[in-house]
Amino acid sequence: MIVAARIFFVGGLTxxxxxxxxxxxxxxxPTMLVAPLFQILLFAYIGRSAHLRxxxxxxxxxxxxxxxxxxxxxxxQSIGGERYQQTLGAILVSPAPxxxxxxxxxxxVVLNGAFVSAFALAAASLILGVHLPASSLAPLVLVVLIxxxxxxxxxxxxxxxxxRIRENAVLSNVIFGFLLIFTGANVPLDSLPGWMSTAAQGMxxxxxxxxxxxxxxxARLGDVGxxxxxxxxxxxxxxxxxxxxxxxxxxxxxxxxxxxRS
Amino acid sequence: xxxxxxVAVTWALQFKMIMRSPFDGIGNVIYPLFFATVAFFxxxxxxxxxxxxxxxxxxxxxxxxSSVSTSAGSAMQRERWWGTLELLVAAPRxxxxxxxxxxxxxxxxxxxxxxxxxxxxxxLFGVHLSIxxxxxFAVGVVGTVLAFGGLGFLFAVSFVRWRAAWVLGNFFxxxxxxxxxxxxxxxxxxxxxxxxxxxxxxxxxxxxIRESALGGSPLDDLAACLGLGLGYVALGVLVTERVLRAxxxxxxxxxx
Numbered sequence: 001m002i003v004a005a006r007i008f009f010v011g012g013l014t015x016x017x018x019x020x021x022x023x024x025x026x027x028x029x030p031t032m033l034v035a036p037l038f039q040i041l042l043f044a045y046i047g048r049s050a051h052l053r054x055x056x057x058x059x060x061x062x063x064x065x066x067x068x069x070x071x072x073x074x075x076x077q078s079i080g081g082e083r084y085q086q087t088l089g090a091i092l093v094s095p096a097p098x099x100x101x102x103x104x105x106x107x108x109v110v111l112n113g114a115f116v117s118a119f120a121l122a123a124a125s126l127i128l129g130v131h132l133p134a135s136s137l138a139p140l141v142l143v144v145l146i147x148x149x150x151x152x153x154x155x156x157x158x159x160x161x162x163x164r165i166r167e168n169a170v171l172s173n174v175i176f177g178f179l180l181i182f183t184g185a186n187v188p189l190d191s192l193p194g195w196m197s198t199a200a201q202g203m204x205x206x207x208x209x210x211x212x213x214x215x216x217x218x219a220r221l222g223d224v225g226x227x228x229x230x231x232x233x234x235x236x237x238x239x240x241x242x243x244x245x246x247x248x249x250x251x252x253x254x255x256x257x258x259x260x261r262s
Numbered sequence: 263x264x265x266x267x268x269v270a271v272t273w274a275l276q277f278k279m280i281m282r283s284p285f286d287g288i289g290n291v292i293y294p295l296f297f298a299t300v301a302f303f304x305x306x307x308x309x310x311x312x313x314x315x316x317x318x319x320x321x322x323x324x325x326x327x328s329s330v331s332t333s334a335g336s337a338m339q340r341e342r343w344w345g346t347l348e349l350l351v352a353a354p355r356x357x358x359x360x361x362x363x364x365x366x367x368x369x370x371x372x373x374x375x376x377x378x379x380x381x382x383x384x385x386l387f388g389v390h391l392s393i394x395x396x397x398x399f400a401v402g403v404v405g406t407v408l409a410f411g412g413l414g415f416l417f418a419v420s421f422v423r424w425r426a427a428w429v430l431g432n433f434f435x436x437x438x439x440x441x442x443x444x445x446x447x448x449x450x451x452x453x454x455x456x457x458x459x460x461x462x463x464x465x466x467x468x469x470x471i472r473e474s475a476l477g478g479s480p481l482d483d484l485a486a487c488l489g490l491g492l493g494y495v496a497l498g499v500l501v502t503e504r505v506l507r508a509x510x511x512x513x514x515x516x517x518x
């Protein structure tokens with residue numbers, strides 16, 4: 001139990017810190033703190049230009065959806081980066097239990113994704129003059145955290161695919177693009193074709209964004225309990241599927257000696 | 263004549279390499295389509311007098327810009343990673359002539375982005391494409407590609423002192439999308455943004471393409487776009503000389 005806890009916390013933290021050998025502040029600040037603000041401004045102004053929804057709609061939608069950048073890329077990098085550093089084989093040959101090994105790498109990613117999202121939400125609200133009721137702030141933090149958890153679940157699948165795909169940056173961008181369209185971040189779900197809004201119900205962010213918008217409009221946490229629960233469920237399903245895929249690809253990689261191939 | 267031939271051959275070589283790069287040849291082509299799709303949905307659901315055709319051209323030029331901004335910033339860095347930078351700098355041709363075709367190659371991928379986005383809008387969203395002045399439209403596209411290549415060249419040489427040059431390239435994607443009138447008219451933006459937009463060739467390239475397609479007069483916009491493009495190249499050449507001189511003096515060409 002203690003060993004598993006060490007692998008979960010210390011291993012996860014060490015893996016996340018390893019990202020920072022290249023993810024310097026010169027990269028982190030423009031990519032994680034400034035870029036989401038421009039994404040929000042872009043869509044808020046497109047919304048004004050198209051006369052569709054208020055600034056609040058785009059601020060909340062894009063602030064939450066932008067957590068996909070740290071969550072998807074960092075999780076993919078947790079596998080792709082190990083391969084690049086030639087440490088993947090050493091990790092996977094170890095007898096370390098896989099649940100704390102893989103999920104421990106997810107925890108700092110969840111926290112970082114939530115931070116990026118919360119910063120974007122706060123800063124963009126100030127810039128565009130969007131008023132968030134004080135009573136909504138604590139529940140919003142919880143929703144942001146759950147949204148980040150949910151996307152990190154999808155990130156685990158992304159990480160597993162990185163055992164097979166060399167260009168995980170391209171794959172992460174593609175997933176980001178689908179989330180941008182489907183989750184209601186910018187297009188109200190009732191304006192999407194039926195099959196798209198149905199598919200959105202199984203994607204990270206969809207329920208969290210809806211919950212956050214209701215909270216900003218004055219709803220209480222209890223009022224959005226169903227949406228929060230659905231988001232948690234989506235994240236858990238993706239997380240388990242990602243873990244299963246990681247184990248399967250690991251086994252396949254060992255069997256066919258292809259861990260370092262892609 | 264030999265200079266033109268040199269630029270053409272280098273452009274063709276760079277274009278072939280870009281098209282075989284999963285990131286530049288596939289990722290940069292697909293990525294803007296997601297934003298274009300959102301734009302189509304937003305304008306279709308909205309109540310604006312601006313039509314889907316307006317959004318279609320805007321989204322198409324957004325794609326053109328993406329192909330340049332994301333990768334041009336690190337064009338010189340890539341040569342460094344490949345270990346070819348010193349050879350190219352030592353070659354008898356001016357280094358700017360080597361680098362400009364690389365960013366022109368990236369801008370050329372933008373033509374594919376433009377066509378793909380227009381067809382995407384046509385077949386998925388039923389946007390009826392009508393181009394009032396086809397010849398001027400073609401000239402506008404070529405002029406915009408050249409200007410984008412020039413701006414990409416300026417990025418490439420200006421960012422070379424930064425190890426994370428690719429981040430700066432990425433960084434300019436959203437702001438240019440926002441302030442150059444692709445999907446948001448300049449009149450909606452604060453006044454202090456207007457001079458910034460006027461200093462950027464994409465603003466004029468966008469106007470030229472839209473005007474030629476919708477039946478306006480694109481020549482002034484095209485002239486401004488090309489003029490700014492030439493200015494970027496001239497400035498880029500000066501920056502190149504300064505950067506290379508400093509690198510030679512300090513022996514830091516491969517050390518940034």
